[in-house]
Amino acid sequence: MQRRQRGAHTGLLLLFAQIYQFGFNNMPPVTLALLGLNIYLFLYPMKPLLYVCISVHKGYHHNDWERFLLSPFHHADDWHLYFNMVSLLWKGTKLERRLGSVQFAIIIAVFSQLIGVVYVLVQLLLAECINDPSYNMQCAVGFSGVLFALKVLNNHYHPGGSTYVFGFQVPNKYACWAELVAIHILSPGTSFVGHLSGILVGLLYTHGPLEWILKSAGYTRYPQYEYQENRSERPYDMYTGGVSEDEQLQQALQESLHQTRQWGTSGRDEQQPSLEELRRRRLNKF
Incomplete structure (x- = not known):
């Protein structure tokens, strides 16, 4: 398997x-x-594609376990790289913000x-069931299997809705x-089979x-996950550093009393500010 050349790497430029x-x-x-x-590995591959692609014959029968590590991160040509990386740009950004960087990194490493x-x-299994040894020789590279698994996760964490697949509207x-x-x-x-494998791994997770x-191996959820999920419900968090609303009101009340003591008799005729006024002052401060 040799890398196909396409002019001046138009896909890479795009x-x-x-x-x-x-x-x-x-x-x-x-x-x-x-x-x-x-x-980087497209521009400076560790090995030629023939020596990094994964297959039953090379990866299993010849015990070339290094192929399992390298094959997802090498691509056949610049267009192969382009379509996979544009998909990663969207899916990865959405999932990493949803799950947090640590969990997302663990998922990528395992997947x-x-x-x-x-x-x-x-x-x-196909080679044995169909009695066709050609399945043992089929060699695959690329990140698309991982992307199919990430798509399963995206649909799991963002249920509902629909999308267009080659012009046809399909439920997510x-x-x-x-x-x-x-x-x-x-x-x-x-x-x-590479794409199908990605879907199967995604379903094994969801x-x-x-x-x-x-989780049993030591993985735990991290605080940024809760923050991302609840930021629309707690709009003040981005301004208050996570201080609760009650804590804001208590601190605002203490500051108001402190200011009243500083004013002395000059503020004697002024009314005590309401809770809504204290809230407004606190937000204005931030």
Whole structure:
């Protein structure tokens, strides 16, 4: 398998334009690091694609375990890289903000390796059931399997709604399956089993034991997850540093009494401010 050349890397140039338009400041750190890693390994691959792609024959029969580590982060050409990274830019940013950077990093680390394992198992099963050894030789690279798994998570954490898959409106909970079929029909050279493996790993996390296993291994939820979820319900948090509303009122009352003592008799005829007035003063201060 050799990397296909496409002129002056038009896909790579378009990817840089997309990243610039999105803005580096708008990207969470893990998503940004993943983009950088995939772009770097495209420009400076650790090995030729023939030696990093994952297959039953190379990865399992020849015990070349390094392929499991390298195959998700190498791409066949610049357009392969472009479409995967633009998808990562959206899915990664949305999920990392929803879950927090630590949890998202753990998910990426586990998914990128587990998808390769599932891919090899499915190919091995197909080769045995259909009695077709060609499945053992099919070699795959790219981040698209992880992206299909992230799509399952996105639909799990943001249920409802619909999306368009190649012009057809599909409920979000079925979108990953519709894309799996549509991509295989429109682009037969893509890895159907690789994409399917991503969906299966995503379902293992959202409806299976994978999330529980990660938590049992020492993973816990982090405070930024709750903050992201409740920021619309507690709009003052972004101004108060997390101080509760009651604490704000108590502190405002103490400051008001302190100011009254400083004013002395000059404020004797003024009325004690109401709670609403104290709230307004506190917010104005922030």
